[in-house]
Amino acid sequence: MLAGCVSPPTRWAAPMSGDPAPSGSASAGVTPPTWGPCEGYRDVPNVTLECGVMKVPQDWNAPVQGKTFDIALLRARSSRQSQRIGSLVVNPGGPGGSGVDLAYYLSQGLPNEIVWKFDIVGFDPRGVGKSSPVECFSDEDLDTNFGFDPDPVSDAAFNELVALTRRMAQSCGDKYGDQLPLFSTEQAARDMDAIRAAVGDEKLTYLGYSYGTLLGATYAQLFPTKIRALVLDGAVDPTISSVASSEGQAKGFERAFTNFSTWCASNAGQCPIAPDARAAATTALAAARTAPVGQTGGRRATAGWVFTAIISSLYSETRWPDLASALSDLQRGNPKGIFELADSYAERDAQGKYSNLFDANLAVNCADDDESITVERARQLQAEWRVKYPLFGASSALNLVCAQWPGKRDPYPAGKAEGAPPIVVVGTKGDPATPYEQTPALAAMLGVGVVLTWEGEGHTAYPQTSCINKAVNDYLVSLKVPPAGQSCPAR
Structure with missing residues (x-):
């Protein structure tokens, strides 16, 4: 399950004031879905799957008749459902992940207490997957981008990356123009209220x-x-700047890689690059810069692909053995494991075709960010963060697509949810992509947030342990809020 591949740029924005309903009501310009069969999904035992498409205004702030986006939906309903509470609407993150796919998987993966009480409803947010998808990056440019050195040191290499990312950004501007700010998070949140009503x-x-x-x-x-x-x-945490968010992610991935290295040293039987995984990764990246290993078909495991494989494996502790094996195989001239890890992250198929995950990811992130880093500042931070975060700092500084984004911006609000009931905010101590420090910050910003902590590894927590499951299930079913400060053990 994709649970968010890139931490979005964030910044402070003034809290919303007044009632947003006049321009954001769920009835204005919305066509409710007509439910029917789901194409391309296997049947799930004891579950009925229904799919549909609803139309929403492209711009909730100024709806215009005929200017709509399609929002794809999937609804999963257990045949064992009783005392139904309603629908559980789900989103996997990214931005760019498919909520339609997530609902399908969660219909088989959530605890019975949930699937027997709720319809599981997933949606592809505007611009994502089947929902009026943003598609402006070529497969060739994505291959070049993912394969590019994550830390281009020379001016020539850096300028080459700037030119590539400028071309990618402009391709979106040329195709979508004034539509680009309409893929923002606030617009998608208003779509959610239309889904709730639907x-x-x-x-x-x-x-x-x-x-x-x-x-x-x-x-x-x-x-x-x-x-x-x-x-x-x-x-x-919606209150921090895009630079602070990127630095937090660099710190989070460094921490996760250190945890992986510690596991590797203590589990040499499962980790063929023991005892020093960090040295193995550093050596692999250095070798890939000068003599990348090739495979049949001409594809070469450049430093960018090795780096992407490392990033991919740190989202879940279950992938640590895969990373160790992939790096070990690479040492022996076999890049297959590296490409498998990297391609799963990039959503690249065997024919070199990509989903629109990263088109949508950048469209949403750049639309949201009204304080994008400049190219010059990115170059400065690259040098500074390379020292502070040796494996992940330089790459985290290089948000060069948004630095050159041609579209207008539509930042989301960052303030209290006045009048809302308690909201459960779950954080994982070993989370690389959304570091734990952001969990109490989000809870505090909302004013009604209640923190639930998992002492585990990887990105996101539910449903992975009985302690987390019980706390979340009780809240979703009975509205029983976890006690303040509740922490669940890793196992």
Whole structure:
């Protein structure tokens, strides 16, 4: 399950004031979905799957008849459902992850206490997947971008990356122009309220992962009285700047890699690069810069692909053995494991075709960020963060697509959810992508947030242990709020 691949740029924005309903009501310009069969999904035992598409205004602030986006939906309903509470709307993060796919997987993966009480409803946010998708990056440019050195030191290499990312940004501007700010998080949060109304729920019950916590927090500020229960897992702090968010992620991945290295040294039987995983990774990146290993078909495991494989594996502790094996195989001239890890992250298929995950990711992130870093400042931070965060700092500084984004911006609100019920904010101590420090920050910003901590590793927590499951299930089903400061052990 994709639970958020890139931590979104964030910044402070003034709290919303007044009632947003006149321009953001769920009835204005909305065509309710007609439910029918789901194409491309296997049947799930004891679950009925229904899919549909609803039309929403492109701009909730100024709806214009005929100017709409399609929002794709999937609803999963257990045949064992009894005493139904309503719908649980879900989002996997990214931004760019498919909520339609997530609902399908969660219909098989959530605890029975949930699937027997709720319809599981997923949606692809505007611009994502099947929902009027943003598609402006070529497969060739994405290959070059992912394969590019994550830390281009020379001016020539850096300028080459600047030119590539400028071309990518401009390709979106050329295709979408004035539409680009309409893919913002605030617009998507208003779509969520239309979905709530379309499934017949008076109030929203929501489970959001990673970037999905930002989407949920934005909804909470816009529609605080329309909330039944919100679980925000893998919290994003909306109050910090995009630079601070990127640095936090660099720190988080360094911490996660250190934890991986410690595991490797203590589990040499499962880790063929023991005892020093960090040295193995550093050596692999250095070798890939000068003599990248090739495979049949001409593809070469450059430093960018090795780096992407490392990033991919740190989202879940279960992938640590895969990373160790991939780096070990690479030492022996076999890059297959590196490409498997990297391609799973990039959503690249065997034919070199990409989903629109990263097109949407950048469209949303750049639309949200009204204080994007400049190219010159990125170059300065690259040198500074390389010292502070040796593996991940330089790359984290290089948000060069948004630095050159041609579209206008639409920043989301960052303030209290006045009038909302308690909202459960879940954080994982070993989370690399949304570092734990953001969990209490988001809870405090909302004013009604209740922190639930998992002492585990990886990105997001629910449903991974019985302690986390019980706390979240009790809240979703019975609205029983976890006690303040509750912490769940790693196992």
